[in-house]
Amino acid sequence: MTQCRLCGSEAMTSVVDLGATPPCESFLAADQLDRAEPAYPLHLRVCTDCWLAQIPPLITPEETFSEYAYFSSFSTSWVEHARTFVEDAVQRVGLGPDAFVAEVASNDGYLLRHVVDRGIRCLGIEPSVNVGAAARDAGVPTLTAFLSPDTAAAVREEHGPADLVVANNVYAHIPDVIGFTQGLRALVADDGWVSIEVQHLLTLIEENQYDTIYHEHFQYYTVASAIRALASGGLALVDVELLPTHGGSIRLWARPAEVAGEPTARVADVLAREKAAGLQELSGYTEFSARVAKVRRDLLKFLIAAAERGETVVGYGAPGKGNTLLNHCGIRPDLLAYTVDRNPYKHGRFTPGTRIPILPPEQIAADKPDYVLVLPWNLRAELVEQLSYVHEWGGRLVFPIPELSIVDVAYVKEVTA
Known part of the structure; x- marks a missing residue:
């Protein structure tokens, strides 16, 4: 990997090299056991200009997500996490009966089912055919598609702008960070909100969570690198929450840059923690391997x-x-x-x-x-x-x-x- 996918810099430094492995969700049927498996390098590097940690895009999202083995609803705690989020988001954003909520990578409808239960209009955008079908069977309107600026424009044309766009555990899964972020901006109303949950690189490093490095996770965010990624699509960070999910995640609350205003004190606090951990210099990465x-x-x-x-x-x-x-x-x-x-x-x-x-x-x-x-x-x-x-x-x-x-x-x- 010679170039950062966010800022284009060639200042890429190795963090940890895990060798070569098959894609982590390519489970084998019994009749495949005597066949060869493709394996791809799994080597995490960090850009020392924008500090986005990333792996090369050796497999495409289409290869991973057209049919997917992960169904969110099989985790009891994850369904409860989604219910609590919807409850809180209704209050934060002020979602009323006329609101519209869109979720990107909505999986089997584990989150939007709580939106449906409240009588709020919603749409899931889910690329995996099998889990999207499960969502529709559960009564959650779901479009089978990858998010792009064109997809977002089409959804906006048909359904109107979204008062809230949710993108949980997907911001790491797309190699085209800039195009995906532009899609989020095209989907959200000009005065709307975007909520993103993604694993926090700070806890990944501090807690040795190296097993969360795999081929469908193309990048690994600090709040500092997320701010730059959001800006690439016209969004600005206004608040951040530290979550225990996935061993330590961040929930990023963003809005269109024109209406965002000043970020909360929590943003400054997390940025200070990341800086103290050395994640904006090489010292924070050298002992991880x-x-x-x-x-x-x-x-x-x-x-x-x-x-x-x-x-x-x-x-x-x-x-x-x-x-x-x-x-x-x-x-x-x-x-x-x-x-x-x-x-x-x-x-x-x-x-x-x-x-x-x-x-x-x-x-x-x-x-x-x-x-x-x-x-x-x-x-x-x-x-x-x-x-x-x-x-x-x-x-x-x-x-x-x-x-x-x-x-x-x-x-x-x-x-x-």
């Missing part, structure tokens, strides 16, 4: 020792981040017998690259393994509760990020009761 290597060594040492003791380790979840971790660590079924997932779409399939079987969650109770490696570690509180039954046979949970942690669920329940 070594800390990533330690996560890998510690997890492998644990798995190898468990295997040598004759203990069984299985996985919980088959998220995209888990596939970065499994491939970087070189974990195969000899160390992780299988993983389970609540999403029936993944049952009977295999993880990309590592070929670990994916089974229904009930398999854990049937087999009673010694350890359950939790791959969606960002849902720790939710999953400690869901998996509390593993204590019945003396099983324990293992969290690999930010550092290896082995949890006795009975003790956790006892101290948090």
Whole structure:
């Protein structure tokens, strides 16, 4: 990668090189196991002019999202997060019965269903045919399309400008940052609001969350780099919230630059935190690669020792981040017998690259393994509760990020009761 996709600079510096892996959502059917898998370099670099962290666009969004394996509604906490957001946004933006809400990358309607329930007109713009169909089946109006300035103009022509545009967990997923941002601006009313949730590079670096680096995440934002990205499309940041989701995210509230006004004090506070962490100079990035290597060594040492003791380790979840971790660590079924997932779409399939079987969650109770490696570690509180039954046979949970942690669920329940 020789040029920054946001500012065009060639001042690109390596942050961490994770080798080459298959795309993280390309789960394999049984009849694909004897076929070759494409693998692409996964090398994070940062632009030392605008400080946007990014990977090369080696796969296209069309390859990833035309049919997608991730359905947001299978996470109980994520649906509740969306409900709370809609409740708060109605008050912040003043959404009344005549309002119009558009969501970009609306997935299976997990968020807009709460808008529909309030009787507010809305439209989801979702590129994945299969999850978009699930949204329509649930009563959420959904257009199958990628957002571009032309798509936004067509939606605006048919439905009118949006009082609120929501873009949760998509701003990292598009290589054309400038064109996508221009699409957001074309979609939103001249006095409207845009809300974007995206993982915060600050917590990614501080908490060793390297498994969230994968091919469908093209860039990784600080508030400072997000301000510059928003400006490329005519939007200005007016407020920011720090969220616990995905291990640490930022919710960016933006408006058309002409009406934005001065940003809140919270924006200045987060910018100061990022500067103090060294994320606007190379010092904030230099130790990350070594800390990533330690996560890998510690997890492998644990798995190898468990295997040598004759203990069984299985996985919980088959998220995209888990596939970065499994491939970087070189974990195969000899160390992780299988993983389970609540999403029936993944049952009977295999993880990309590592070929670990994916089974229904009930398999854990049937087999009673010694350890359950939790791959969606960002849902720790939710999953400690869901998996509390593993204590019945003396099983324990293992969290690999930010550092290896082995949890006795009975003790956790006892101290948090």
